[in-house]
Each structure stands twice: as structure tokens, then as C-alpha cells.
Amino acid sequence: MGSKMKIQNICKLCLMAIVGFFLCSNIEAGELPWEKALPFENATIHYSVSGMGHGEEIVYVRDYGKEQATYLDSTTKIMGMAVRERSVEIVDVDxxxxxxxxxxxxxxxxxxxxxxxxxxxNLTAEEKNKVQKNAIEMGGTLAEGMGGVLQQNAIELLGFGCDKIDMMGGGVIYLLHGTDLPLKAEMNMMGMKTSIVATSIDIGAVDPKYFMHPKGIVAIVDLEGDAMAETMGVQIINALKDPKAAKKGFAAAVNGTRLESMAEEDKQKLEQGAELLKGIQNIFGQ
Structure with a gap:
């Protein structure tokens, strides 16, 4: 498996957990971040990609967001050469x-x-109540701890209210209110700017073919990414259970990764992921 794709996957897993934690400020009593459903059961969302790369991204949604398939087709010019990126990501509950x-x-x-x-x-009933209470109270604190700002219902896109997250480093993400579905994202990686904006949302049944895996490609299990995601998941719940007692740093899994053999771009992506994780760590006083 190529280093570039693997590192991107690891960082993306980290960011997914971080975004889910951001949404704690939107949840209601008795509800948890991963239980937030989209306001539509099935939909097809088209995005335009501009900036460093130009192209289109399409997200197919089923079962109120429990299943999503993302298709990206874009072209980026690097040193005068056109580099095409075509990718598919299929997400289910497992x-x-x-x-x-x-x-x-x-x-x-x-x-x-x-x-x-x-x-x-694995928590007791009392601990679960503490997690829910702390999630609601601390959700808004996360943005400040990461050097960013969370603003609910900041703008409206395609008829839907969006929560704005100003990320550390200059990136901005607009999520469909109360969910982890982005409708707009502006990113700056090593001076290369990219903008992804939803242009249409078609609510209705989705053809099952879009959730079929590409033929001829074997998906290799990414143990490194899984280990990092598991560490973060456990630590986030433990920190919400008892913030003052959370002892292990969120960035440990990232800092333990060997960087010597990585390309410079991959190193920067991983290091940025580490900084984001350290931001969460700081919130709990570690």
C-alpha cells in the first residue's frame, strides 16, 4: 500500500473523530454525537472542486447517513503536469x-x-450520564482548545443551515447543522488552496450500484490507522467520563509513527494531525 494514501487515511480517521467531538455542543440530553442522523433518508449531493485541483465530488447517502459513498474525480497541476485523482470511499456502520x-x-x-x-x-450507568453531561458542556470548548472557532447556523447553503468550524491553520468547514456532513470546505495545505462546495442536493432513492466496491482492487486492512482510531475513541470517552483524570495524550499514536521514510508532504499532513490531537489533549489539562 502506498505511503501517501495510507497517511491520508490515518489523518482522515483522526479528523473524523475530532469533528464528531465538535458536534457534542449540538447534542441533546441522552443523545451522543454518533447518533445524530441526517435530515433526509437518502440523497445524492454534488460538489464542485476548485483551487489547486478542479473537478467534481459526488456523495451518495443512505439510511440517514449511516451509509455513504463518495466519488471524487479531479485534476491537479503539479509543476506543469496534470495529475488526475479518481477515488471512491464507501462508509458503513462497520x-x-x-x-x-x-x-x-x-x-x-x-x-x-x-x-x-x-x-x-463498557461504562456504568452513572459514567454514561457523566459522559453525556460533559459532552454537552465541553463541546464548545474544543474549538478554542484547537485554536479554532465553532459557530452554529453560521450560514445557509442549498436551503440548509450550516455550522461553521474555523480550523487551526486557516481551513474552514461548513457542516450541515448538527451533523458531521460537510457542505463546504476550504483547505490550505502547504500553500495549496482547495475549495469543495456542494452545488445540489437531490433527496430520493440512490442506485445500489454506487455502493458496490470497485472490481479488481483488494482493500488492505490498515492496522496502523485502526490502532490510532481505537486509541482516540477510548481516550475521548475516558476524558469525557472524567476530564481531570485523563492521563494519556491524544497525540501519542501520531508521535509514535516513524517519519523518516515518508515524503515531505505526508510528514506535514501527519504532523498537522498531531497538532490537532494535541489541541484536544490540552482541553483536558494533560
Whole structure:
């Protein structure tokens, strides 16, 4: 499995957990971040990609967001050469499958939410109540701890209210209110700016073919990404259970990864992921 795709997957898993934690400020009593459903059962969402890369991304949604398939087709110019990126990501309640159609490679990761659900299920009734209470009270604090800002219902896109998250480093994400579904994202990686904006949301049945895995590509289990996601899931629940007693740093899994053999771009992506995790760590006074 190529280093670039693997590191991107690891960082994405970390960010998924972070975004889910952001949403704690939107949940109601007795509800947990991973239980937030989308306001539509099935939908097809088209996005335009501009900036460093140009193209289109399409997200197919089923079962109120429990299943999602994302298709990306974009072209980026690097040193005058056009580099095409074609990828498919299929997410269900158990796994996240990522496929690079150009390189004919794929990875398989456990859905990070499963680790949080498992950690939560192991708590006592009293501890679960503490987690829910702390999640509501501390959700808004996360943005400040990461050097960012969370603003609910900041703008409206395609008729839907969106929560705005200003990320550390200059990135901005607009999530469909109260969910983890982005409708707009502006990112800056090593001076290369990319914008992804939803252009249409078609609510209705989705053809099952979009959830079929690409033929001829075997998804390799990404043990490193799974280990990082599991560590984060357990630590987030433990920290919510008793913030003052949380002793282990969220960035440990990232800092323990060997960087010597990675490309410079991959190193920066992983290091940025580490900084985001350290931001969460700081919130709990570690």
C-alpha cells in the first residue's frame, strides 16, 4: 500500500473523530454525537472542486447517513503536469473502505465510531450520564482548545443551515447543522488552496450500484490507522467520563509513527494531525 494514501487515511480517521467531538455542543440530553442522523433518508449531493485541483465530488447517502459513498474525480497541476485523482470511499456502520482508482489500491479501516460506541458501552450507568453531561458542556470548548472557532447556523447553503468550524491553520468547514456532513470546505495545505462546495442536493432513492466496491482492487486492512482510531475513541470517552483524570495524550499514536521514510508532504499532513490531537489533549489539562 502506498505511503501517501495510507497517511491520508490515518489523518482522515483522526479528523473524523475530532469533528464528531465538535458536534457534542449540538447534542441533546441522552443523545451522543454518533447518533445524530441526517435530515433526509437518502440523497445524492454534488460538489464542485476548485483551487489547486478542479473537478467534481459526488456523495451518495443512505439510511440517514449511516451509509455513504463518495466519488471524487479531479485534476491537479503539479509543476506543469496534470495529475488526475479518481477515488471512491464507501462508509458503513462497520468499516471505511478507501480506493485509489488511479493507483488501483485500497484500504479498509474500522469505522472510528465503533471504538467510541464500544468504549461507551463498557461504562456504568452513572459514567454514561457523566459522559453525556460533559459532552454537552465541553463541546464548545474544543474549538478554542484547537485554536479554532465553532459557530452554529453560521450560514445557509442549498436551503440548509450550516455550522461553521474555523480550523487551526486557516481551513474552514461548513457542516450541515448538527451533523458531521460537510457542505463546504476550504483547505490550505502547504500553500495549496482547495475549495469543495456542494452545488445540489437531490433527496430520493440512490442506485445500489454506487455502493458496490470497485472490481479488481483488494482493500488492505490498515492496522496502523485502526490502532490510532481505537486509541482516540477510548481516550475521548475516558476524558469525557472524567476530564481531570485523563492521563494519556491524544497525540501519542501520531508521535509514535516513524517519519523518516515518508515524503515531505505526508510528514506535514501527519504532523498537522498531531497538532490537532494535541489541541484536544490540552482541553483536558494533560
Amino acid at each position: 468499516f471505511v473502505y478507501s480506493y485509489d482508482l488511479q493507483a488501483q489500491e485500497g484500504t479498509k479501516n474500522v469505522n472510528p465510531q465503533k471504538y467510541m460506541v464500544k468504549a461507551y458501552a
